[in-house]
Amino acid sequence: MKPYRAELMVCAGTGCVSNGAFQVKDALENEIKERGLENEVRVVTTGCNGFCGVGPLLVVHPDGIFYQLLTTKDIPYLVEEHFLKGRPVQRLMYTPPEDKLPVPKMSEIEFFKHQMLIALRNRGIIDPENIEEYIARDGYTGLAKALNGMTPEEIIQTVKDSKLRGRGGAGFQTGVKWELTRKAKEKTKYIVCNADEGDPGAYMDRSILESDPHSILEGMIIGARAIGAQQGFIYIRHEYPLAMKRLLIAIDQAKEYGLLGDNIFDTGFSFDIQVHRGAGAFVCGEETALLSALEGQRGEPRPRPPYPVEHGLSGYPTNINNVETWANIPVIISRGAKWYAEIGTENSKGTKVFSLVGKINNTGLVEVPMGIKLRDIIYGIGGGIPDGKKFKAVQTGGPSGGCIPDSLIDLPIDYESLKEAGSMMGSGGMVVMDEDTCMVDVARYFLTFTCDESCGKCSPCRDGTKYLLDILTRITEGKGNMEDLDLLEGLSKVVKETALCGLGQTAPNPILTTMKYFRDEYESHIKDKKCPAKVCRQLNIYTIDEERCVTEGHGCGVCMRECPEKAITGEKKKAHKINQEICVKCGACYDVCRFGAVIVE
Amino acid sequence: MEVEVEFIDEMINGYNRDKRAIVSMLQDIQDKYYYLPEDTLAYLSSAMEVPISLLYGFATFYRTFSLQPRGKHPISVCMGTACHVRGAGRIIEKIEREIDIKLGETSDDLLYSLDEVHCLGCCGLAPVVTVGDDLYGKITVTKIPGILKKYKTSKEEPVSQID
Amino acid sequence: MPKITPKDLARIREKSRQSTTLREGAGRAKVTVHMGTCGIAAGARDIMSALMKEVESRDVKDVLVTTSGCAGLCSREPMITVELLDQPPIKYVDLTKEKMQKIFEDHVMNGNIVNEYALAVGSERAH
Numbered sequence: 084m085k086p087y088r089a090e091l092m093v094c095a096g097t098g099c100v101s102n103g104a105f106q107v108k109d110a111l112e113n114e115i116k117e118r119g120l121e122n123e124v125r126v127v128t129t130g131c132n133g134f135c136g137v138g139p140l141l142v143v144h145p146d147g148i149f150y151q152l153l154t155t156k157d158i159p160y161l162v163e164e165h166f167l168k169g170r171p172v173q174r175l176m177y178t179p180p181e182d183k184l185p186v187p188k189m190s191e192i193e194f195f196k197h198q199m200l201i202a203l204r205n206r207g208i209i210d211p212e213n214i215e216e217y218i219a220r221d222g223y224t225g226l227a228k229a230l231n232g233m234t235p236e237e238i239i240q241t242v243k244d245s246k247l248r249g250r251g252g253a254g255f256q257t258g259v260k261w262e263l264t265r266k267a268k269e270k271t272k273y274i275v276c277n278a279d280e281g282d283p284g285a286y287m288d289r290s291i292l293e294s295d296p297h298s299i300l301e302g303m304i305i306g307a308r309a310i311g312a313q314q315g316f317i318y319i320r321h322e323y324p325l326a327m328k329r330l331l332i333a334i335d336q337a338k339e340y341g342l343l344g345d346n347i348f349d350t351g352f353s354f355d356i357q358v359h360r361g362a363g364a365f366v367c368g369e370e371t372a373l374l375s376a377l378e379g380q381r382g383e384p385r386p387r388p389p390y391p392v393e394h395g396l397s398g399y400p401t402n403i404n405n406v407e408t409w410a411n412i413p414v415i416i417s418r419g420a421k422w423y424a425e426i427g428t429e430n431s432k433g434t435k436v437f438s439l440v441g442k443i444n445n446t447g448l449v450e451v452p453m454g455i456k457l458r459d460i461i462y463g464i465g466g467g468i469p470d471g472k473k474f475k476a477v478q479t480g481g482p483s484g485g486c487i488p489d490s491l492i493d494l495p496i497d498y499e500s501l502k503e504a505g506s507m508m509g510s511g512g513m514v515v516m517d518e519d520t521c522m523v524d525v526a527r528y529f530l531t532f533t534c535d536e537s538c539g540k541c542s543p544c545r546d547g548t549k550y551l552l553d554i555l556t557r558i559t560e561g562k563g564n565m566e567d568l569d570l571l572e573g574l575s576k577v578v579k580e581t582a583l584c585g586l587g588q589t590a591p592n593p594i595l596t597t598m599k600y601f602r603d604e605y606e607s608h609i610k611d612k613k614c615p616a617k618v619c620r621q622l623n624i625y626t627i628d629e630e631r632c633v634t635e636g637h638g639c640g641v642c643m644r645e646c647p648e649k650a651i652t653g654e655k656k657k658a659h660k661i662n663q664e665i666c667v668k669c670g671a672c673y674d675v676c677r678f679g680a681v682i683v684e
Numbered sequence: 685m686e687v688e689v690e691f692i693d694e695m696i697n698g699y700n701r702d703k704r705a706i707v708s709m710l711q712d713i714q715d716k717y718y719y720l721p722e723d724t725l726a727y728l729s730s731a732m733e734v735p736i737s738l739l740y741g742f743a744t745f746y747r748t749f750s751l752q753p754r755g756k757h758p759i760s761v762c763m764g765t766a767c768h769v770r771g772a773g774r775i776i777e778k779i780e781r782e783i784d785i786k787l788g789e790t791s792d793d794l795l796y797s798l799d800e801v802h803c804l805g806c807c808g809l810a811p812v813v814t815v816g817d818d819l820y821g822k823i824t825v826t827k828i829p830g831i832l833k834k835y836k837t838s839k840e841e842p843v844s845q846i847d
Numbered sequence: 848m849p850k851i852t853p854k855d856l857a858r859i860r861e862k863s864r865q866s867t868t869l870r871e872g873a874g875r876a877k878v879t880v881h882m883g884t885c886g887i888a889a890g891a892r893d894i895m896s897a898l899m900k901e902v903e904s905r906d907v908k909d910v911l912v913t914t915s916g917c918a919g920l921c922s923r924e925p926m927i928t929v930e931l932l933d934q935p936p937i938k939y940v941d942l943t944k945e946k947m948q949k950i951f952e953d954h955v956m957n958g959n960i961v962n963e964y965a966l967a968v969g970s971e972r973a974h
């Protein structure tokens with residue numbers, strides 16, 4: 084390999100690509116050629132770097148300088164200054180929200196500083212389409228160790244000792260699941276990687292698949308050896324075309340290098356992996372529904388027991404793990420269970436990747452040790468709430484989870500504490516909400532989701548979610564009464580206890596936690612017919628501040644043209660008016676007024 | 685529309701006539717036509733010797749499939765949690781007003797169709813809208829007309845290249 | 848490509864060491880070429896090429912090469928700073944390709960400072 088003095092790691096995760104990362108990369112390569120630096124400086128495309136909010140971004144090694152929000156226009160100057168003259172360009176660096184001076188080094192940026200990367204160990208450091216880069220960072224050494232000198236039982240014991248728990252939702256002990264599958268009677272066994280990532284608001288699995296696909300393959304090969312499986316499947320969402328592409332490249336390369344296929348490392352052990360593209364159904368992330376989908380049927384769940392570990396794909400014992408779970412395996416094997424088990428808390432070991440999104444300054448993927456305080460994530464890594472707004476709650480666990488209020492800001496984040504607070508770990512989505520978020524609307528949002536995604540097989544879920552949604556809609560439209568609250572609670576309990584699969588069993592959680600922590604918001608929707616956050620538009624009254632409209636906007640008339648109901652009247656340079664009888668409260672006028680003249684009450 | 689028998693037969697053989705691969709076959713058809721044409725489904729059902737109700741079952745169960753023709757520029761608005769709390773609902777309404785179709789519909793000139801999706805995995809850029817293969821992040825209501833303008837003429841200027 | 852063995856993994860790792868060193872920012876030695884406008888005018892680009900050639904031909908994996916701006920002593924350009932792990936940085940001035948080669952051989956590879964080309968030991972600020 085030719086030596087270079089500098090490597091420019093361009094993030095090519097989906098977020099950055101959509102903001103023009105490939106154009107930036109091309110511009111960089113051109114400019115580098117132009118300046119005759121092509122033998123000294125190399126451009127490498129990597130997977131998602133995690134700090135998706137400020138892409139396209141570039142990390143320069145060896146110094147670890149971090150550039151953000153790049154455009155092709157910045158490139159000539161950047162190349163001349165930094166790579167020719169050696170003067171890093173401050174203007175393109177990251178500046179924390181409250182500060183004036185930029186932070187040049189990636190390792191010193193708050194967002195990255197507190198993270199501990201295990202599952203995301205290679206993010207932004209390697210080219211995901213090149214197996215040798217993965218190997219260079221100790222890739223496949225875990226596999227070599229597992230296959231040469233460890234018995235399947237020893238592998239399982241190591242995973243058990245690490246106390247790794249499933250990262251896909253329920254947090255079941257991975258080693259225990261492997262052991263159960265290994266001990267199942269049938270000879271034919273399967274393993275599955277669940278890459279359906281259905282939680283809206285979480286995208287760590289996508290990021291791992293895109294930035295480090297070999298880590299999942301390696302984890303699965305080790306798992307197959309331990310369990311005694313001959314065939315593996317990866318079930319991936321169809322919304323993830325880039326992840327799918329990189330995964331297929333990785334599988335081809337692994338086969339070419341003899342790391343997948345027959346007689347791996349000459350040990351007589353053979354294993355193959357097939358990729359299956361999902362067709363879009365949230366419930367297919369549930370393990371039994373996923374198996375139905377893999378079998379070519381409609382992805383509807385089945386009653387458990389029997390559990391997949393005994394009666395899975397086509398009736399054979401099947402071990403299903405989440406993407407992030409698999410990605411942890413190679414490191415646990417190569418560095419040992421003891422090392423891993425030292426990270427985290429008593430019952431939640433290791434690290435967890437969270438997608439920190441919503442009303443937060445630094446959005447992106449963060450990997451932190453279990454047990455970290457919520458405060459450290461929100462205010463440390465996340466840099467607090469934008470526009471000086473007040474933090475209200477964070478939603479974890481997606482449609483199955485709940486909202487954790489401001490008062491629990493010092494909650495340690497691990498499986499047990501989240502459960503106690505009424506939420507759950509889930510896949511690691513963390514959607515931050517501020518004072519402008521209405522908690523009743525959030526509950527209604529999730530019920531809209533689960534009602535829509537309910538497969539319809541069992542009636543508690545099919546009808547229950549619909550009925551819960553109706554009540555919530557009623558409340559947000561100002562038509563609710565106080566009895567509705569009892570009804571919500573009672574019905575939630577019934578659905579929880581009687582639904583067939585996890586989707587229905589957890590669907591009421593968003594209602595129950597918001598009612599527990601934000602009952603006052605429900606009450607003001609019902610009693611005062613007001614939405615404190617002004618989100619539920621049917622409860623709002625839209626008027627125009629006539630003075631502002633004239634002095635600031637000169638009666639520009641944009642609102643009048645936008646109004647779908649023609650409820651606004653007025654003339655140029657004169658104040659406009661909303662006719663309350665016609666107004667349907669769609670809020671369009673508020674959205675388009677650039678002068679803040681539309682008032683919401 | 686004429687059924688492209690050759691394409692279907694070749695595809696079926698590519699999957700070894702395996703009944704378990706029917707969803708994948710439907711995906712291939714969807715990828716080609718951007719919807720599942722009625723006659724093509726009928727042909728597939730007889731060629732694979734499965735009841736057509738099975739195909740309709742899949743087509744209505746999974747989100748990928750559409751039984752109506754989609755627009756040349758399919759617009760998807762993300763309604764994942766991150767996008768929702770950042771105001772995706774209002775984005776949908778603005779697009780509805782702008783191109784005069786409702787969610788789930790296709791415009792009469794077959795230029796646009798409008799759908800919602802649940803999380804595109806770019807939550808860091810919320811709210812997110814895709815038009816065909818182009819992805820737009822950090823959208824605001826006022827940015828919508830400018831984006832749609834690009835597609836009004838048939839000339840396309842893709843801004844991203846997720847392939 | 849034939850199937851690889853566990854030994855090959857180590858070989859591939861070794862092959863990519865230089866790149867890994869770069870990305871981890873942890874080399875045994877670091878050579879900084881001062882590339883201000885003055886440096887470039889005085890021939891810093893040639894020094895850089897010569898340096899890169901040394902790195903390549905000797906197949907060294909643990910030396911980082913970086914650039915920085917003008918070191919403030921424009922009359923003595925081209926100029927480099929050599930830092931070995933746990934040792935104070937040394938500045939070399941008035942360089943030519945040949946001098947660069949000797950410095951690489953003696954100082955970077957073998958740890959002996961080439962006093963005749965050295966400006967001074969130490970630096971006004973750590974790199």
Ligand SMILES: Cc1cc2nc3c(=O)[nH]c(=O)nc-3n(C[C@H](O)[C@H](O)[C@H](O)COP(=O)(O)O)c2cc1C
Nearest residue numbers: 249250251252280281368369370404405408585586
């Ligand atoms: C409605 C529903 C949706 C689920 N979606 C996912 C998903 O998208 N990805 C995932 O890994 N697990 C999902 N799960 C959890 C899986 O059923 C299963 O527990 C998990 O894949 C096991 O892997 P783990 O032990 O590594 O966590 C879902 C569960 C339910 C009930």
Ligand code: FES
Nearest residue numbers: 762764767804807
């Ligand atoms: S919530 Fe919209 S991209 Fe994830």
